[in-house]
Amino acid sequence: xxxxxxxxxxxxxxxxxxxxxxxxxxxxxxxxxxxxxxxxxxxxxxxxxxxxxxxxxxxxxxxxxxxxxxxxxxxxxxxxxxxxxxxxxxxxxxxxxxxxxxxxxxxxxxxxxxxxxxxxxxxxxxxxxxxxxxxxxxxxxxxxxxxxxxxxxxxxxxxxxxxxxxxxxxxxxxxxxxxxxxxxxxxxxxxxxxxxxxxxxxxxxxxxxxxxxxxxxxxxxxxxxxxxxxxxxx
Numbered sequence: 001x002x003x004x005x006x007x008x009x010x011x012x013x014x015x016x017x018x019x020x021x022x023x024x025x026x027x028x029x030x031x032x033x034x035x036x037x038x039x040x041x042x043x044x045x046x047x048x049x050x051x052x053x054x055x056x057x058x059x060x061x062x063x064x065x066x067x068x069x070x071x072x073x074x075x076x077x078x079x080x081x082x083x084x085x086x087x088x089x090x091x092x093x094x095x096x097x098x099x100x101x102x103x104x105x106x107x108x109x110x111x112x113x114x115x116x117x118x119x120x121x122x123x124x125x126x127x128x129x130x131x132x133x134x135x136x137x138x139x140x141x142x143x144x145x146x147x148x149x150x151x152x153x154x155x156x157x158x159x160x161x162x163x164x165x166x167x168x169x170x171x172x173x174x175x176x177x178x179x180x181x182x183x184x185x186x187x188x189x190x191x192x193x194x195x196x197x198x199x200x201x202x203x204x205x206x207x208x209x210x211x212x213x214x215x216x217x218x219x220x221x222x223x224x225x226x227x228x229x230x231x232x233x234x
Contacts, residue, residue, distance in 0.1 A: 012085045016041050016060055018108035022116060023101050024048035026068055029118025033146040045101045049073060063087035063104060064097035098129050102138055112142045119148030134176035134222045150228040155218045161225055163214040168227030173197060173204030180221025186214030193219060208232050
C-alpha cells in the first residue's frame, strides 16, 4: 500500500494509469455532474469513497485523514481490490484532504484530471477548495472541476480556454490573487485588455455565451471560469 510521507512512490502508485484521472471529493453531497468518458484512475478523497462506489466507480486510490470514511467500507474495498492504494494522513496536517488529492494527481503527470464534487457543506471548505484550483501548479494542469451544477476551469497568463456551450450557457469570471487581463470571444459582453478584471470584482459575473465556439485568453493574472446552465437576462 502507498503511505503518506514515504518519499519515493510505491510500486502500486507507479502502476496507476494517469491518462484520465477522476478525483471524487469527500464533501457531504455526491457529485451531480459527471464528465464524459471513463476514468483510468479514480482517487477517492475520504468520504469520496462512498460517493465513488455509489456512482459505480472502481477506486484506485483512497486518501485523507479518514475522519469521514466508513471503516467497514474501506476494509471491504481493500479486500475487493488488493492493489488499492491507501494513504492515511494525520488529522493535524497542514493541508486539506482535497489539496493532498490534487497534489497526488499532479505527481502522476496526468493527461487529464476531472474533479467531481457535490458542493454543499461548510462555506469555508467550498471557497478554499474552489480558489485552490487557481494555484499556479494546479492552474497549469489539464483540470476541469465539476462542482455542484457548475463546471470550473482555471487559467493563467498565456493560456487560452475553450468555453463549450454544453458546459453551461452562463459564465462568470473571477480574478484570483490580483488583477487579470482577459480577452474573450463569443460572449454577450466580451472583455478586452482595456477592461481589467480586478480581484473580487463583479465585472465578470453572469455573462452569457452567444456562440458555440466561445473562448477566453488570459493576458495577465489568473482567473477562474465558472460555467452554469441557467436562464439568461434576455
